[in-house]
Amino acid sequence: MKTPFVTRDQLEAICQTYPTPFHIYDEAGIRATARAVNKAFAWNEGFREYFAVKATPTPQILKILREEGCGVDCSSLTELMMSERCGFQGEEIMFSSNETPAEEFVKANELGAIINLDDFTHIDFLKDTIGYIPETISCRYNPGGVFQLGESKEGFQVMDNPGDAKYGMTKPQLFEAFRKLQGMGAKHFGIHAFLASNTISNDYYPALAGQLFQLAVELKEATGADIRFINLSGGVGVPYRPEHPANDIAVIGEGVHKKFDEILVPAGMGSVRLCTEMGRFMLSPNGHLVTRAIHEKHTYKEYIGVDACAANLMRPAIYGAYHHITVMGKENAPCDHKYDVVGSLCENNDKFAVDRMLPKIDRGDLLVIHDTGAHGFSMGYNYNGRLRSAELLLQEDGSVRMMRRAETPEDYFATLVW
Numbered sequence: 001m002k003t004p005f006v007t008r009d010q011l012e013a014i015c016q017t018y019p020t021p022f023h024i025y026d027e028a029g030i031r032a033t034a035r036a037v038n039k040a041f042a043w044n045e046g047f048r049e050y051f052a053v054k055a056t057p058t059p060q061i062l063k064i065l066r067e068e069g070c071g072v073d074c075s076s077l078t079e080l081m082m083s084e085r086c087g088f089q090g091e092e093i094m095f096s097s098n099e100t101p102a103e104e105f106v107k108a109n110e111l112g113a114i115i116n117l118d119d120f121t122h123i124d125f126l127k128d129t130i131g132y133i134p135e136t137i138s139c140r141y142n143p144g145g146v147f148q149l150g151e152s153k154e155g156f157q158v159m160d161n162p163g164d165a166k167y168g169m170t171k172p173q174l175f176e177a178f179r180k181l182q183g184m185g186a187k188h189f190g191i192h193a194f195l196a197s198n199t200i201s202n203d204y205y206p207a208l209a210g211q212l213f214q215l216a217v218e219l220k221e222a223t224g225a226d227i228r229f230i231n232l233s234g235g236v237g238v239p240y241r242p243e244h245p246a247n248d249i250a251v252i253g254e255g256v257h258k259k260f261d262e263i264l265v266p267a268g269m270g271s272v273r274l275c276t277e278m279g280r281f282m283l284s285p286n287g288h289l290v291t292r293a294i295h296e297k298h299t300y301k302e303y304i305g306v307d308a309c310a311a312n313l314m315r316p317a318i319y320g321a322y323h324h325i326t327v328m329g330k331e332n333a334p335c336d337h338k339y340d341v342v343g344s345l346c347e348n349n350d351k352f353a354v355d356r357m358l359p360k361i362d363r364g365d366l367l368v369i370h371d372t373g374a375h376g377f378s379m380g381y382n383y384n385g386r387l388r389s390a391e392l393l394l395q396e397d398g399s400v401r402m403m404r405r406a407e408t409p410e411d412y413f414a415t416l417v418w
């Protein structure tokens with residue numbers, strides 16, 4: 001069972017000031033998650049989680065994570081600018097982008113960020129853009145093929161398709177890149193890879209780490225490069241469905257530790273520091289999309305129309321993703337009604353739930369859509385002239401703080417030339 005981090009009474013009180021729909025985030029949950037991650041990797045000196053800004057690009061959240069010792073992983077100019085304004089600097093910033101415009105390399109370099117090159121050709125592109133190769137540089141690896149983990153104890157399988165992904169360098173390119181970069185003045189190296197997304201398995205990071213540690217040993221032997229850090233990137237999943245087991249970050253940290261001791265330590269590489277770039281794991285469960293039922297429609301199916309739409313949360317529309325729904329105040333009522341819960345877009349995939357068994361919903365009921373803290377608000381868009389919602393923070397003392405106001409029609413019109 002999934003329990004919201006706010007009660008109906010709290011939400012009704014919040015709605016007096018901030019009308020639905022809105023995204024709300026749980027400060028205590030965010031801090032607890034960050035602390036659990038740091039604890040799980042405390043055995044690795046210099047470990048840092050670089051929060052993937054694209055998951056939740058909201059300054060107050062970035063500042064909370066900074067207080068918890070996290071850095072940021074940026075993928076664009078505006079993310080770099082936002083991170084700078086939140087106080088991140090130098091090696092607290094990882095810049096992992098692809099098909100990177102020149103001005104973004106310039107900005108990343110100006111901030112002293114660690115630049116993670118997605119492709120072999122970006123070496124020359126970076127040199128031509130900023131005039132030199134930074135002393136510290138990272139390269140993104142793509143092993144190709146299919147990444148597969150056997151079934152976990154819970155019966156889940158992890159499978160993804162790096163060979164079909166546009167990111168990263170092949171193994172021969174990676175070796176060539178290290179040699180070329182050394183020739184151009186690079187002194188300290190990092191390796192990065194992202195092979196599977198939303199993994200529900202405590203084995204993903206350890207399996208990835210095993211591959212990358214082995215690769216690091218080979219790279220060091222072949223090129224003599226001074227490899228300072230290995231970046232496990234994102235991909236640690238969350239249980240969107242109530243029946244899915246949650247990943248245990250402590251178990252994951254120990255699994256990586258074991259690979260570290262087996263592979264890197266005997267190779268004399270025990271001082272390599274680890275990085276992660278989790279977005280989803282850090283934030284998803286710590287955010288809700290709150291919306292109100294405003295219509296019910298009975299045609300060939302039973303529809304509940306809500307005041308949020310796919311423009312506020314795109315994942316169900318584009319991935320068919322499951323997001324759990326709690327009808328507030330009816331937590332203990334039987335789920336004996338089958339509904340499609342839909343938004344207002346003129347687009348038939350604008351459905352938060354299809355054939356979902358829920359308690360009887362009445363107009364005016366508040367619905368919490370769970371696990372929207374990452375890749376939720378941030379994927380928003382303005383189709384049908386729909387406006388982006390507010391983002392609120394439920395602070396540790398129980399008070400609510402607005403982190404981003406809702407868009408107004410003036411915002412929507414602001415860029416138009418009439």
Ligand SMILES: *Cc1c(COP(=O)(O)O)cnc(C)c1O
Nearest residue numbers: 052096234235236277278279280
């Ligand atoms: C999206 C992304 C992440 C975060 O992925 P999650 O699935 O949210 O953990 C990390 N690193 C890079 C390079 C990404 O593109």
